[in-house]
Amino acid sequence: MMADLHLLTVLVFFPLAGCLLMLPAWKCPAAARSLALGVMSGELLLALWLYASWQGLAALKPALPGYLLVEDAPWISAFGIRYTLGLDGLSLLMVMLTAFSFCIALAVSWRAVGEKVGLFLALLLAMETGIMGVFLALDLALFYLFWEVMLIPMFFLIGIWGHGRRIYSTVKFFLFTMFGSLLMLLAIIALHLLHARQSGVTTFGLFELIATPLPAGTQLWLFAAFFLAFAIKFPLFPLHTWLPDAHTDAPTAGSVILAGLLLKTGSYGLIRFGYPLFPQAAQTLTPLIYTLAIAGIIYASLVAFAQEDMKRLIAYSSIGHMGYVAIGIAAWEPVALSGSIIQMANHGVTTGALFAMVGMLDERAHTREIGAFGGLWGKIPLWSFFFLIFSMASVGLPGLNNFVGEFLVLAGTFTKAPLAAGLAFVGIVLTLVYMVRLVQEVVFQVERRPLPLADLDRREICVLAVLALLVVWMGVHPAPLLELIHGPVRLLTGGVP
């Protein structure tokens, strides 16, 4: 019954419809904002409704084992490309995160973006379509299409509404990601052809291709191409250099989406496509992934400690946090993988919130330099309170969300690779060092520059309160989310659902 409603298609293309509707509202910012708000909150409601009814959907036992909803139709028969969308627990978590992050992005740019509002919101909506597509596509060609499509709006978002060296940053971002993607495209086509040669079936379907037996050498090359694309998005050291620039120069909404979602597409891709398609090659490269992830965690923490720009500091902290996600994936073991997936959502919420808060401060003080602030606790207590919460969450304070993810990752990894887990643990201590420095310098200490700062207004309080509640809820009671991803994780790691 529910499969007939094409809910997944609606989920993907509803924002695009909103983007097209933006054309008549071009000239009127207020109308454009209301339209975007309507579409994005509609999308969020749909995602939440799917979440509320996921157990019912699972009981219906749709076509693919472990999936809640599947849509499948021929698309480009000449190439064997199909329009296949599928929703399982993992996708659903990412879909919720996407819908939620876009609402946050809209809320934080409500006043901050005053120029070309229609274009800005149209791009946001177009990007939402692209990201939803990435998280739902089960056909490799379709996945690649969405993977590329989501870049274009981000390119404009940073380039038009960014700060500082925005053009340099946005072009760098675009070229880095394109580089990885294009090689992945070749690998996708090669895999498709190898499968066609063996079985005579031309298909890009994930589940057909998973079954393709590949010689070890070929598998390694193909996995390397996929891994490169995902590692750039992740970003893993040393492919991370686009991230600090892009984050620093992006408008606040752009940073929220970059940190919250675009980085997740890399880890999601590795979980959904990279490891299942090339299990032996992934095993072979696992030590490399551990090394890069740990090097990234330590390097990013050290660099973050030296940053003067708050946004840049949080950008580097992102690299560190995503390192834990990479470690959990590399362990490829149920507990660690669950930890990674939970950590993806956690990082989206926490880092998104931190970027949003820095954006709010920047709007007031027109600077993000750590040295300019100090003693904000006394001046803007509400802002300081929320900042403290999110910083503590970012550090991994027990009871807040990041702790759950990091704990699971480390606990799971410890059984497979004790050394990697041990080194990653050291990384947590380093995170503590730079975050404490940030909080201490900005929130406490004495005022260094007399900046006229107003505390949060009602809209900002609402946004941050929702985020803070989520941080606490995911930290105290992660069981529902873990249950949601339990089935997919079991399936991915080779168990039965």
Added chain:
Amino acid sequence: MTKADMMALMPLIILAGGSVLVLLAGAVRPGGYLYGLAITVVVSALAWTIAVPATVVMPGLAITPFARFFAVFLDSAGLVALLMATGYNKRRGIVGEEYPATLLFALAGMGAACAASDLLMLFLGLEAFTFAFYLLVAIERDSVRGGEAGLKYLLNGTLSAAVLAMGIALVYCSRGTLRLSELARQPASLEPLFLAGVCLILVGLAFKLSLVPAHLWTPDVYQGAPAPVTALLSTASKGASVAAVLLILPLMAGWRGGHDILWCLSLATMVCGNLAALVQTSIKRLLAWSSVAQMGYVALAFVALPAGGGRAAIFYVVAYAAAGLASFGAVSILSDGSDRDAIEQYRGLGYRNPLAGAVLAVALFSLAGIPPAAGFMAKFAVFSAALRAGEIALAMVGVLTALVAVFFYLRVVVALYMRPVDGAEAAARRLTGSEALALAIPTLVTVVMGVYPSPLLDLLARIMG
């Protein structure tokens, strides 16, 4: 000639006759209505080609599904170029009946080239439309650049015509026939004279396709010619030349040397075209080098001919033509009034002239091969054909040069939307209906082909059988 032959040939007759008609009408009463007349002629040729699906073979010409597909494609390109030229020529003071008449003649020549069934007709068709372009490139009489471009094109073009003619003569010497179908029947070993002839023909066509190293005329001619002429030259003439290459390639099927020559041409074209485009500061030159580079990917499809490269080549050239028409059309509008040519001068034009700016951006994304534009599907088709043919190295080069291309296409997009406008300029004028149509058609084709390429791909699969 039977009645059925006449019916099948009617589109060519309409175009050639229409060309004469426009010339005569212009002599009696000059005026802007001649463009309307020419548009009517092209539309009726188009309608006839679509409505009367005749397959007829006669001496010299074979109206096959292949020829009819190219006729529709080239006539549509011609239609868009005419719509574009209507307003542009009036503003630039290019008056007279020569322009529409020559353009119709060029379309007739292209149609004949694609329908050729022997080498002589192929030569006639190719040279007929090249001849028309000699005139069109230099049609702006007061423009120094236009004159220079015309001369360069003429010199290069006659050289290539000479090479082509020599090649045909050698083939005839060796086999005693000009029929393509007979020439494609391979004897056990290919005679050297025949191979030399085929290679010369290929060189002649490489000029027309501006494959490196026969590409040197391209940037100067594209920059000097009026924008609507460049639009047609860079798309339809390339399309007709691709058809000609596809007609010639069966002659050297199974000869490893032919594969190697195309391999080198493709490699050199992709690398040189994309690298040279990186350093351009003029938008027309950038687009010219980009069109050189794009032909490298078409050559890659030729290399992969046994693995379905023919379909990929045609799909690619159609996608490229749509983007090319859109980009040159947008440039013709954005540059009008002034001789705006430097990329720097395109700052902020995306906001001043939203439609033309957006069209240019979509076209550039398509040329860069970024979805959901048609260029992505085209690159997808070419790369999968190349990998299927086992050309892994060349496909890798193609992908890496495509990345270089992304950079220079983005430069224009950055200028259009992200650089601050210096000084307040007068608001852009409203586009006329024909200009808006000339921009909308190729853009729509670009988007539709990118999102739903199935119908075209299936059609091409049937044509290439």
